[in-house]
Amino acid sequence: MKNKILKEINVEEIIESLKKDSKKNSYLKVLWNGKNIEVDLNFEDFEKEVDEIREKLENLKVLVENSNEWDKKIKDAAGEYILEDAQYWWEPSADYEDEDMPGLIEDLTEIVGKEEAEKMVNDEELSLEAFKKLIYVNSITLNEDGNFNVSLFDIDELIFSGHIMFVYGNINGEFSGGDFAG
Structure with a gap:
């Protein structure tokens, strides 16, 4: 199960697979909006936590089956809780040489569009719309x-x-915060 990319979540099939897995790895790979992401079921003792794991898998099923909607909610929450920090960090003149700016605009144009890319580089402004286009879900x-x-x-x-x-x-769609690390 650990190398297989799950396109849909069959709770009982995953539980059975975990029961048979001698290592009881708490990580799964799932398809999220066409991209592979890692999901941590976050358990220590499979046998003792099987009911909680089943509940987590039911929640994962809701998330994956509605990944487009959840992706939007997650990015909206990131905009609410992280955008201010992102704007603080966004300072291309500190990270790029003047001769790199046209290439940076070109790279950003592919993601956020020409007008936003030029604002980001020339005015060092990072809009909410551009921010949400630049981020992606890596794991859950x-x-x-x-x-x-x-x-x-x-x-x-x-x-x-x-x-x-x-x-x-x-799982109720409520977000309580955001942060960054590393």
């Missing part, structure tokens, strides 16, 4: 009671230079 850690942490990265590490962003939410 499922916790107790329907809570989860989502790790995000920015495309080509243009904003956070390899730092990881986190958004904290629950």
Whole structure:
């Protein structure tokens, strides 16, 4: 199960596979909006936590089956909780030489469009729309009671230079914060 990319979540099939797995690895790989991401079921003792694992898998099923909608909610939450930090970090003149700016605009244009790319580089402004286009879900850690942490990265590490962003939410669609580390 650990190398297989799950396109859909069959809770009982995964539980059975985990029962047979001698290593009881808590990580799965799933297809999220056409990209492979890692999911941590976050358990220590499979036998003792099987009911909690089943609940986490049910929540994962909801997330994966509605990944387009959840991706938007996660990016909206990142905008709410992380954008200000991203804007603070976004300073291309500190990270790029003058001769690199046209190439940076060209790279950004492919992601955010020409007008936004020029604003980002020439005015050092990072809009909410551009920010949400630049970030993507990297992994999800499922916790107790329907809570989860989502790790995000920015495309080509243009904003956070390899730092990881986190958004904290629950299966009810409520988000409680965001942060970055690394």
